Amino acid sequence: MKKITKQTYLDWYENMLFWRKFEDKLAQVYINQKVRGFLHLYNGQEAVLAGALHAMDLSKDRMITAYRNHVQPIGMGVDPKKVMAELYGKGTGTSQGLGGSMHIFAKEQRFYGGHGIVGGQIPLGAGIAFADKYFDRDSVTLTFMGDGATRQGSLHETFNLAMLWNLPVVFCVENNGYAMGTSVARTANHTDIYKLGLGYEMPCRPIDGMKPDVVAKELDEAISRARKGGGPTFLEIRTYRYRGHSMSDAQHYRTKEEVAKMQEQDPILYVLHKIYENKWATEKEIEAIDDKVKDLVAECEQFAEDSPFPEKNVMYDVVYEQKDYPFLPHKL
Numbered sequence: 001m002k003k004i005t006k007q008t009y010l011d012w013y014e015n016m017l018f019w020r021k022f023e024d025k026l027a028q029v030y031i032n033q034k035v036r037g038f039l040h041l042y043n044g045q046e047a048v049l050a051g052a053l054h055a056m057d058l059s060k061d062r063m064i065t066a067y068r069n070h071v072q073p074i075g076m077g078v079d080p081k082k083v084m085a086e087l088y089g090k091g092t093g094t095s096q097g098l099g100g101s102m103h104i105f106a107k108e109q110r111f112y113g114g115h116g117i118v119g120g121q122i123p124l125g126a127g128i129a130f131a132d133k134y135f136d137r138d139s140v141t142l143t144f145m146g147d148g149a150t151r152q153g154s155l156h157e158t159f160n161l162a163m164l165w166n167l168p169v170v171f172c173v174e175n176n177g178y179a180m181g182t183s184v185a186r187t188a189n190h191t192d193i194y195k196l197g198l199g200y201e202m203p204c205r206p207i208d209g210m211k212p213d214v215v216a217k218e219l220d221e222a223i224s225r226a227r228k229g230g231g232p233t234f235l236e237i238r239t240y241r242y243r244g245h246s247m248s249d250a251q252h253y254r255t256k257e258e259v260a261k262m263q264e265q266d267p268i269l270y271v272l273h274k275i276y277e278n279k280w281a282t283e284k285e286i287e288a289i290d291d292k293v294k295d296l297v298a299e300c301e302q303f304a305e306d307s308p309f310p311e312k313n314v315m316y317d318v319v320y321e322q323k324d325y326p327f328l329p330h331k332l
Contacts, residue, residue: 001055004054023071034305038247053075058110062132064124097309110139122145133166141168144174146176151179175236181245202231242263
């Protein structure tokens, strides 16, 4: 495993804070109708991504996830300005503004989405891993999902084939306690989601998803096993989201007291405490990081605001191969 050093924690603090503030800005512009459609924010779950990225080999490993997917591509190396532009529906976005919030893709950085169908990405993640094994590539695919997706039949079909074919894939359920507004306890007769792996004799365990160092250690073990030909792992990463399922969520299913109690475990504050505890940075140095993050978020917003919307023909170019669009009226 790569060492977790002073610099690791400083990088974690800067990155996680940026992800949080980036999405806070998205929430703000959403209210101003600059971002349309659905908007699912990652606030509170940043330690999962931070730990995962530390364990991955970003030169060859891959990631696929559901629709809470704005900061993952940034962590994988995508220009955050392009991600914000995509959310604005602008032509400079990662999918030329055609994908929007739930469909961020970045093939060059090995980020395969962003999927709006609950559980739809689970078999796709196994398929990517199958391709790596078939072509003898030394890569591992991390397939993320929410707790609601674990109740989909596609998970069981995928687990069966992943074990049968011994695929280099790590399945990670980010269990934030609620599938939209339905608690885990109301979706099955057990709350230990990781035990779903037992029926397939797949290595599985629960882990603390509020601490990036814990996530990094556990994922490093799973990734290493997959890379060495040891097959899949299923990890239940127990985390929490501080905002609603989406911006339209009134959150009647949980109390303000519950959220406040979980905010005491804020992963960003956990990392900051580690930094101060070990005297790795002064308050002035942390303030400098805070200012840097604020400026970068402002740059992303300005880039998205200034970018043009895609030309109308782009919408047809990605659907029709024949350039005269024979099935559409010629005067558009």
